[in-house]
Amino acid sequence: MAVVLEDYEGHSVVDCGFPPYKDGAMVDYVKTTFGAEANSFCVKGYSSSGTGTSVCLSNGTWSQTDLVCTARSHSTWQRVAKTTASTTPILQRFKLNAQISAACKPKLRVKADFKLSTKVMDLHSNDVQSLWKIWGQSVRGLSKSSWDSFEIFPKREFELFLSDAQNTHLSVDDDGNARKNRYDGDFVWFVKDDQCVSTSSANDIGSVLTSLFEGEIDPNFDTYEVDDSNSTVYGQVTGHMSQDSQPSFTIPCYWFVKKQGTSGKVDIIRWSVAGGFLNAEPRSVTMPWCPDTCWHHAFDTRASSSNKHKHIRHLTNGVQHGHNIMVKVGNVIVKAREVVLHDGHVTVSIKEFWVPSDKNAFSSGSRQAWIMASTTGRDVQCIHVPESAVVEDVTEGGKPSIWFLDSRQWEKVFTIDGTGAVLSGSMSDLLNKVNEGRSLRVGVLHTNGMYKALEVDAVDVSSTGHIAGDIIHNVDLVLGPGNDFHFTDTCGVVSSIITTEGSYKTYRYNIGSAGKHSIVNDVAKIDWFIEM
Incomplete structure (x- = not known):
């Protein structure tokens, strides 16, 4: 149905609303009223065929385009x-x-x-x-x-x-x-x-910085940090469990966290699972840099207000097609662990990272940190003592953030409602692709319109052929006044299991203290995406 508005002289004007977005394309437009043009173009990482010009018609719809954007690398x-x-x-x-x-x-x-x-x-x-x-x-x-x-x-x-x-x-x-x-x-x-990741490494700081600021991360690290002088990039791998040279797990257990810099300096910290610093060890080794080119720049909080909504819609559209987000907040660059679409904005939480007390080396004063960021320009950082519920600092700010979107090809293979009833796709097709080792993401639409996208870390396949996706250890985000997301007071974490039967269970907890199980009942649908 056409939307009819009135101009400043009281004349009726047909408005087509936002032009449609296609996967892999950005849309540029000035107006959305009758006769206006919208031009779609394929972004970095996609090849294009066809044309992307669409016109707002008198019936209040946009004319169709034959533009097709195809991911260049698989x-x-x-x-x-x-x-x-x-x-x-x-x-x-x-x-x-x-x-x-x-x-x-x-x-x-x-x-x-x-x-x-x-x-x-x-x-x-x-x-x-x-x-x-x-x-x-x-x-x-x-x-x-x-x-x-x-x-x-x-x-x-x-x-x-x-x-x-x-x-x-x-x-x-x-x-x-x-x-x-x-x-x-x-x-x-x-x-x-x-095919997106380089097979040869580089280690000069100029090449690394150029790659990093284009969103070309090295997938062998979990998080990245650039020092204040832009002279060193640190990659961090978090969450190894202890191993001896056999290899086998050692008991008692400890976390093994590595921070490696382009300067050649490596720091390793060991922290008891039961809580408490064990030791830290400095090393020296060349840091290879193997950039992943399948990311494209999608949004910058410093962009002009006239362009922001277009880029946020591009982010939103990408997430709804299965893509993940990477964000640079201040000096930290990392992929999103959880993406939430709500009230016209995108909010992400990122993987925990360890903050050295002296900025240069791990020590007994090192702490774990979580960051959440939003396209509104807000960011919040929580710092807590490792393996404990002790929160030392929660800081809310407005550091500039740069947002990147994954340019790989994802396919929505299966969609169910909150009862497990099939809405589209094939369960057997999803199961076949999981058994082929494909990467899996889920998108959950809640009844209040909020959409949450999560990366599945591990998959259990039952004897009846159903799939349970295990989503591990995300920061616990809560919706507060003004439709802004916040950490819980204790900066707790949440793990989830989502199944193809429609079950969605969560466990919210603070390390070292009792948690709370719950079943999520406000689910409208669950999308299952496979990386192609």
Whole structure:
């Protein structure tokens, strides 16, 4: 239906509203009334075909365009090896070994088939020991048995996979009490064939800064920080669980966090899971830089007011097509852990990072930090003592932020409503792609119109073929007065499990104290996206 407005002389004017957005395209326009033109063009990372000019028609709609934006690079997961308890083909082992040992290491994923369950999970760290022993450690999760029984203190769990088909499962509670179990299984090893990531490294600061300020992060690090003088870039890897040289998990357990700079300086900190600094170790090693070019500049909070809404709509459209966001807030650059679309703005929370007390090296005074940022220009940082609920500082500010959008190709494969009823797509298609090792994201539309996008860290496949996506350890955002998001008073964290049956469970907690389970009931639909 056409929207009819009145101009300043009282004449009726047809208004077409915002022009439609296409995946991979930005739309430029001045007016939205009858006769106005909107020009769509493909952004960095996409090739174009067709034309993108659209006109506001007298019936209040925009004319169709034949513009198609196609992602230039694809990042697929390639099956490299299958290891069983009996054997691993020698050529497969050599192929996996060669890729792990490369200067620009690819991401690894393992599909593990046990007697009672199947898991597909990213590996947080991996390496080769003595040529033959290839190992990888999964990211942190919450114990499935703890979720099913809704324990007050669910245990955190990790998997350590060895290429001779041995798996060590580590379960740790907040007091640092740990338990190890060994299993045999059949493991399929996937390596990310990422055409977006350079296969050769650079380490001069000029090249690194140029890449970083264009959103070309190195995927081998979790977070990045540029010093005040723009002379050094620090990459940080957070959340390793302790390993010895076998490799195997050690007990008692500790976190292993590495900060590496383009200056060649490396700092490693070990912090007890039960709380308390253990030690820090300085090293010196060349920092490779392997830029990921599949990001494009989408928004800058310093942009003119006339352009802001166009760029925010581009961000919103990208998130609804499965893409993730990366943001530079002050000196910190990192991918979003959670993206929330609400009230015409985008809010993100980013992965925790560790703040050295003297800015140069880890020490007993180092702290964990969370940041949330919004396209409104707000940012909030919370700093707390590691492995505790002690919050030392919460600072709200307006640091300039630059926003980047993923340029990879994502496909919405499956959509269900809050009861699990299928709205579109195919469950079997989703399951097939998960079993191929593909990356998975979910988008949840709530009944109040809020849309939340999350990256799935690990996948459990049930015996009936349903999928449970494990979303690990995000900062807990709450909607406050004025439709602004805030941290909870204690800067707590939240983990979630979302299933293809429509179940959405959350666990909100502070490290070292009891948490609260809840079932999210205000779900309108759940979108499941697969990276193509």
